[in-house]
Amino acid sequence: MLFYIFAAVAVLSGAYMVLTRNLLYAGFSLLLTLLSIAAIYVLLFADFVAVTQLMVYVGGVLVLILFGIMLSSRVHDKSVMSENTNVGWGISISLLTLIGLSYTIWQAGFSSLPWIQQADTNVLGGQKSTVHLIGIKLMTDFVLPFEIASLLLLIALMGAAYIATDKEKV
Structure with missing residues (x-):
């Protein structure tokens, strides 16, 4: 039940974040989206x-x-508003990217590699190291999402730096 609540909050706040023109409200709805996704991970x-x-x-x-x-x-004390209202291109490009990435990951077949299957053996005698398994999964099965997340992080940092600059001096 909690999963559905947090998933609904994530989807609704994510949709509000994309559709609103007020950047401050979009930032706060991004906060709500990221917190609900962290709750889903828990x-x-x-x-x-x-x-x-x-x-x-x-x-x-x-x-x-x-x-x-x-x-x-x-x-003049007006809120910072987004000027781009072309949502159709963004949705179509994101759907094409999702389809392409899904096909690429499906065709890769990372789980059949022999050195990955050997890594599932016991690392510390009777205990399994979760960090070791996370490291192997990040560098094999999830290397593409890991790299995409790093690019999104870079884009967000560049966007924040661009928003913070004074446009009259540039």
Whole structure:
């Protein structure tokens, strides 16, 4: 039941974030989306990923974006508004990217590699190291999402720096 609640909050706040024109409200709805996704990770017993979600995205990227929005110059006490309203191209490009990435991951067949199957053996005698398994999964099965996440992080940092700059001096 909690999963469905957090999933609904993530989807609704994500949709509001994309559709609103007020950048400050979009930043706060991004905060709500990222927190609900971290809660879903906790419900799935992925504690490492949940803490990483909180530390990297909520703690780093979102704070940079919100500070960039708050420190940007305001024109006659009006809120900073987004000027781009072309949502159709964004949805179509994201769907094409999703289809392409899904096909590529499906065709790769990472789980059949012999050195990955050997890595599932016991590392510390009777105990399994979860960090070792996470490292192998990040560099094999999830290398593409890992790289995409790093690019999104870079884009968010560049966007926050762009928003924080004074456009009259440039």
